[in-house]
Amino acid sequence: MANTEISNTKAKTFPIVQKTNSIQQIRYGCSIAALHSAAAIPGVIPITHCGPGCVDKQFMNLAFYNGFQGGGYGGGAVVPSTNATEKEVIFGGAERLRELIAASLKVLDADLFVVLTGCISDLVGDDVGSVVSEFQQQGAPIVFAETGGFKGNNFIGHELVTQAIIDQYVGDYNGPQEKGTVNVWSLLPYHNTFWRGDLTEIKRILEGVGLKVNILFGYESEGISEWKNIPKAQFNLVLSPWLGLQTAQHLAEKYGQPFLHIPVIPIGAQETSAFLRKVVEFSGLDTAQAERFIAQEERSYYNYLESFADFYAEYWWGLPAKFAVVGDSAYNLALTKFLVNQLGIIPGKQIITENPPEEYREAIRQQYQTIAKDVSTDVEFEDDSYLIHQIIRQTKFGHKPPIIFGTTWERDLAKELKGAIVEVGFPASYEVVISRAYIGYRGALTLLEKIYTTTVGASA
Amino acid sequence: MTLGAARTAIAGMAEGEDTTVFGGAEDLKQGVREAFRRFSPKAIFVTSSCASGIIGDDLKSILAEVEKELGIPVVPVFCEGFRSKVWASGFDAAYMPF
DSSP: OOOEEEEOTTOOEEEEOOOOSEESSOSSOBGGGGHHHHHTSTTEEEEEESOTTHHHHHHIIIIITTTTOOOTTTSGGGOOBOOOOHHHHHHOSHHHHHHHHHHHHHHOOOSEEEEEEOHHHHHHTOOHHHHHHHHHHTTOOEEEEOOOGGGOBHHHHHHHHHHHHIIIIIOOOOSOOEEEEEEEEOSOTTTSTTHHHHHHHHHHHHHHTTOEEEOOSSTTSOOHHHHHTGGGEEEEEEOSSSTTHHHHHHHHHHHOOOEEEOOSOOBSHHHHHHHHHHHHHHHTOOHHHHHHHHHHHHHHHHHHHHHHHHHHHHOTTOOOOEEEEEEOHHHHHHHHHHHHHTSOOEEEEEEEOSOOOHHHHHHHHHHHHTSBTTBOOOOEEOOOHHHHHHHHHHSOOTTSOOEEEEOGGGHHHHHHTTOEEEEOSSSOTTOOOSSOOOSHHHHHHHHHHHHHHHHHHTTO | OOSSSOOOOOOEEOOOHHHHHHOSHHHHHHHHHHHHHHHOOSOEEEEOOHHHHHHTOOHHHHHHHHHHHHSSOEEEEOOOGGGOSOTHHHHHHHHTTO
16 A cells, blocks of 8 residues: 655645545434435424434434524434444343334424434344334324434435335325426435525426426425325426435336436526426416516526626736536535536536435536536546545645635635635534525525625635 | 643544444454654553444554554543443543543
8 A cells, every 4th residue: 555645735734544444524314314304394204213312413413513403393402212222232222112103193293303313223123113113003293214323324215214104104095196296315404514505496497497496305394295206296306416216216116106316406597497498398387477487586696696796807916717616416416516507617626525425426427527618527426525625635726725615624724725615514603594595596595695705805 | 641731632433234243353453553754752542442342343452452552542442332322431531541
């Protein structure tokens, strides 16, 4: 194993080490953090069968020190847990779980309960399925997903939860499908810090072109009635580089629904209008209405941008020329596309951090290689912050300091490189996020405000 | 761990399905060696999780081997989640080695 030394501008040397199994400053939660995917559906409460503290930990990770989003109706401190002790490890936790579910049904009001398991239960082999089915047979609205932490990270857990709800709650369907209705599988709730505002914008623009939208998660969702209607939709839209593909494939097998996969979540008019046209074409909707909506949105968007152009062209104290994006593939790709195509900033380094399954990586790489007509760039997959920071330190950003789109883990690094930082993903511990969106037509303008406020403020 | 201007670093290792099925001894040793390589610490504390506790990795003897190899204290802290519902028990477990 050769150790090569590289130097940064401060003439410090950093030995580069090969990929190891160590991970510093992690960028995802374990599988049970997908309890947030359940809590993100209005009226749904997750019930966790895990050790004492797992839920607190994942809540603090995803929904507190990440935009201070809060738990909402069914998350945070509401979530019941078996708080498994040595007794459950040795004698099994089925009885404790049965007791907890019965109590939860009595005390909590929810349209659906989703039981998630942790490491302990999955390792000692608790038959959670049979405990839950006792309650299912009594007509209780409850499903279960085996999300022991070692199964993978919360991206993997998310699709375990969605499929559990589809298989155990939505069930079979043999009826007709409604033209013009779409199910949207997109951002990872809570993990993607701006998911609430983003999903609101995505729903708004899809409705604008004439679709009826099951957004499934977030405040604009009707809750489980939308989930019950999943099989009636004309098609599924997977709006992300890879998350949701497995669910869409499952729905294709189960209900015969086609799906449209659009890897780039649109930011800005160019990408958003193109996105809407692709969806309209796939669904066979009336293009006249769609074009009217797009024209209206673009008129408004470019009015704002026209005024912004004075600043962009004239601000002579220096704006960043090169950027780095460090984050999950969804935001990483969306941002890179926007920054290159609509702002003309040069891609310096892109690092995807959520450890996407190997089978999706080549397609993701292709997206970066065709990021613009005349721009092709590479993307690396790395989840160890130690290595990520080494990679960024080695990157040549030219004589201007870089702008880094990353997370709280990049703050010290940005200071070191005398660059600017915009926190766009987990963990975003220095952002308070309520309804802010960075996606779509409206989100792009908010994002521009954030970027340039940051760079202008750097000299204050 | 020195008091006063203490500088501590935290690193972790993701335990996947392979480690839960086959055991994590080798991964653990590599993790400890890597932490030593990255930080040149004066001591390393290794905290255990529910998963490693149930699988039954023998932390004491695995870490004793690495301690001999590295020449600094490499100390296990037995704080599997299921040991207690009281958060502070973990702190007590961490102070035990002293």
